[in-house]
Amino acid sequence: MSRLTLLSLQLLVAVVAIVLWQVLSTVPVFGKILLPPFFFSNPVDVFSQIVKWFASGVIWKHLWITLWESILAFVIGSLGGVLVGFWFARQPLVAAVFDPYVKMVNALPRVVLAPIFALWLGLGIWSKVALGVTLVFFIVFFNVYQGVKEVSRTVLDNGRMLGMSEQQLMRHVYWPSALSWMFSSLHTSVGFAVVGAVVGEYLGSAAGLGYLIQQAEGVFDVAGVFAGMFVLSAFVLLIDMGVTMVERRLLVWRPTAADGRG
Amino acid sequence: MTTTAVALEDTKVAFRLGDGRVYTAVEEAQLTVGQGEFVAIVGPTGCGKSTLLNVAAGLLKPAAGSVKVFDRPLASLNRDAGYLFQADALFPWKTAIDNVAIGLEIKGTPRPEALARAQKWLTSVGLGAFANRYPHMLSGGQRKRVALAQVLIRDPKILLMDEPFGPLDAQTRQVMGNLLLELWSADRKAVLFVTHDLEEAIALADRVVIMSAGPSSRIIGDWRVELARPRDIFEVRLDKEFHALHREIWSVLKDEVMKGYAQSTQAEAV
Numbered sequence: 001m002s003r004l005t006l007l008s009l010q011l012l013v014a015v016v017a018i019v020l021w022q023v024l025s026t027v028p029v030f031g032k033i034l035l036p037p038f039f040f041s042n043p044v045d046v047f048s049q050i051v052k053w054f055a056s057g058v059i060w061k062h063l064w065i066t067l068w069e070s071i072l073a074f075v076i077g078s079l080g081g082v083l084v085g086f087w088f089a090r091q092p093l094v095a096a097v098f099d100p101y102v103k104m105v106n107a108l109p110r111v112v113l114a115p116i117f118a119l120w121l122g123l124g125i126w127s128k129v130a131l132g133v134t135l136v137f138f139i140v141f142f143n144v145y146q147g148v149k150e151v152s153r154t155v156l157d158n159g160r161m162l163g164m165s166e167q168q169l170m171r172h173v174y175w176p177s178a179l180s181w182m183f184s185s186l187h188t189s190v191g192f193a194v195v196g197a198v199v200g201e202y203l204g205s206a207a208g209l210g211y212l213i214q215q216a217e218g219v220f221d222v223a224g225v226f227a228g229m230f231v232l233s234a235f236v237l238l239i240d241m242g243v244t245m246v247e248r249r250l251l252v253w254r255p256t257a258a259d260g261r262g
Numbered sequence: 263m264t265t266t267a268v269a270l271e272d273t274k275v276a277f278r279l280g281d282g283r284v285y286t287a288v289e290e291a292q293l294t295v296g297q298g299e300f301v302a303i304v305g306p307t308g309c310g311k312s313t314l315l316n317v318a319a320g321l322l323k324p325a326a327g328s329v330k331v332f333d334r335p336l337a338s339l340n341r342d343a344g345y346l347f348q349a350d351a352l353f354p355w356k357t358a359i360d361n362v363a364i365g366l367e368i369k370g371t372p373r374p375e376a377l378a379r380a381q382k383w384l385t386s387v388g389l390g391a392f393a394n395r396y397p398h399m400l401s402g403g404q405r406k407r408v409a410l411a412q413v414l415i416r417d418p419k420i421l422l423m424d425e426p427f428g429p430l431d432a433q434t435r436q437v438m439g440n441l442l443l444e445l446w447s448a449d450r451k452a453v454l455f456v457t458h459d460l461e462e463a464i465a466l467a468d469r470v471v472i473m474s475a476g477p478s479s480r481i482i483g484d485w486r487v488e489l490a491r492p493r494d495i496f497e498v499r500l501d502k503e504f505h506a507l508h509r510e511i512w513s514v515l516k517d518e519v520m521k522g523y524a525q526s527t528q529a530e531a532v
Contacts, residue, residue, distance in 0.1 A: 157321055158351035160339060162365045162416065172364065176355040253355045255398035 018043045041223040049227035063235060065208040069125050069197035070239070073132025074190055078182065080133070081140025086178060088141075089148035106138045110196070114203045123205055132196025139189045140182055147181030148174050183250050190243050194236055209235065265332065267342075267420050267452030268295040268318050272327035275313050287313045289478040290327065293471060295420070298450035302463035304515065305473030306522030311456045312348070312424050314473075318454060319345050319422050331420070344418030346409055346426040352397045358408045359384060359393035365416040383411040387441065403434040407441070414445060421446075421453045427462070435459075439466055439495045447492055460515060464507055465495045472515055475522035483514050 025035040025042040035042075053059035088095035113134060117127040151173055159173045182189075201210025209232050216224025275288040287310040295301045303311045316322040317329055320339040329336040331343075352361050363380035367373060384390050387407040389400075397405055406426060413421065427435040439462060446453065457463050463470045464487055472483035487507065489498055498504055 152349075152351075154347050154349045154351045155353060158345070158347060159353075160321070161319060161343070161345040162368065162412070163341065164368050168368050172353065172356075172368075176353070180355065253357075253396040253398070 039222060041226055045223040046226045049223045062208050062212050066197050069128045070193040072129045073196050074136055074193035077133040077136025078140045081137045082144050085141045085144025086148060089145050110134050111199060114200055118204050128197045128200030131200040132193045135192035135196045136189045139185050139192060143181040143185045144178045147178035151177045183247060186243050186247055190239060265297045266294045267297050267332060268454060269330040273317055273324045274326040275317055276325040286478045287476060289480045291481055293481060295452045295454050297452055300453040300466060300468045301471060302455045302457060302467035303471045303473060304457060304460050304463045306475045306519045307458060308522060308526060309473045309476045309479040311473055315422050315424050315454060315456050319343055342418060343420040343422050344413035344416060346413050346423040348425040348428050350405060352405060352408055354397050357394050357396055361408055362411045362415055365412055379415060383415045387411045403430055406438055419451060421451045423455045425457050436495050443493060460511060464504060465498050470511060475518045475525060485511055
């Protein structure tokens with residue numbers, strides 16, 4: 001299938017869904033409107049809400065806050081994950097001692113931490129960053145831990161035979177291996193950074209996309225809720241495209257499924 | 263050739279298995295490699311020939327006996343040796359030229375100089391135009407060439423090779439064999455070359471050492487290969503002397519191969 005037909009088919013899905021939504025929420029079928037506007041709003045209202053946000057410029061502030069929280073959560077969570085992952089992988093005893101606690105904390109649904117963070121860090125951005133960090137940290141941590149532990153024995157021996165010291169092994173073998181595992185989970189961890197930010201905002205804040213959605217919901221402004229959702233999806237999509245670009249740059253040395261040559 | 267590069271004296275290698283039993287891989291191996299000598303070790307699968315090589319590299323400690331490198335006992339890693347592995351050992355996150363240059367860079371050679379010399383080595387293994395490819399973009403044979411350059415750029419006095427051309431197809435193996443002989447003849451390092459291919463061993467080496475089937479395998483034969491150098495691997499195989507020697511060694515090796523095969527099938531049945 002050519003790129004063009006694929007793209008037009010993808011577009012068609014969106015068009016059909018939006019048209020159906022518009023028709024079902026405005027035109028009665030057998031004397032009854034299937035999607036009552038109070039619960040489902042309609043595409044035109046949602047769209048005009050989005051336009052209003054962008055035209056008046058209020059949305060930028062919220063987008064910026066959410067983006068900033070996501071970035072902070074991602075950076076802090078990744079940094080912590082890399083450091084602790086490295087430490088645990090190189091010190092099996094430490095890993096064994098902390099193992100049950102790591103599992104315990106990781107099993108905890110992070111949402112329940114939100115009130116605690118709000119209490120500790122206030123309603124500003126830091127309570128959201130903290131929530132994102134708890135999500136990102138574990139993804140990066142587990143990947144780096146795995147990456148360091150699963151360095152190929154042969155590659156390691158080769159490094160030793162080439163005369164590498166422990167420090168040089170760290171730099172030329174363990175580190176790139178761990179980073180490659182971390183980057184392979186980049187999509188997931190960036191996604192979770194955004195989730196942490198938005199959920200945190202939704203549960204209590206004064207700005208951000210989550211706040212916007214929560215506010216609209218509070219006054220039964222369904223168009224506002226949907227508009228917030230669409231802006232959020234577009235926002236995540238853009239970030240994801242950025243991540244893909246970064247990934248292509250960083251993982252050039254990795255074989256892709258397309259050129260699986262022995 | 264008075265000095266010995268590597269000497270294994272009554273070397274025994276044993277491993278402790280998971281259930282506490284001790285598995286003796288190699289029993290009292292006695293082997294010397296002279297300076298500038300090309301020695302090939304041949305044996306059936308699982309006879310511990312790679313194990314012996316790892317002992318010579320210092321990657322494994324022998325359970326008994328000693329290893330001497332240029333008459334000094336080997337305490338840790340063998341710093342005089344370059345090791346060519348059977349499996350892919352290139353750093354996948356480095357380009358071909360970076361993979362070759364790394365051996366110099368870790369010794370503190372400035373990067374521009376290391377890169378220039380790496381480029382020269384890539385050219386001499388026939389990959390001058392592939393400097394910026396990552397290992398996964400190269401074929402198996404090309405990766406072996408890079409690995410060879412990676413080892414040789416450090417100019418080790420001893421070359422340890424563990425079935426280096428094992429994963430390659432038959433033609434590529436012969437091409438690689440000729441390349442190895444050509445590079446080796448330039449400065450005649452001591453070589454310990456492990457293979458299960460007797461023809462390859464005779465074609466390349468000055469001496470062929472045969473090991474018995476494992477466990478507790480030992481060295482059971484040592485033949486001198488008197489074929490003239492420089493050799494061409496394609497042609498030396500047609501030589502009468504080559505055939506005579508091959509027949510002689512094979513008559514010993516054959517029994518061991520059958521023994522090794524019987525043991526491996528038994529082990530699977532248990």
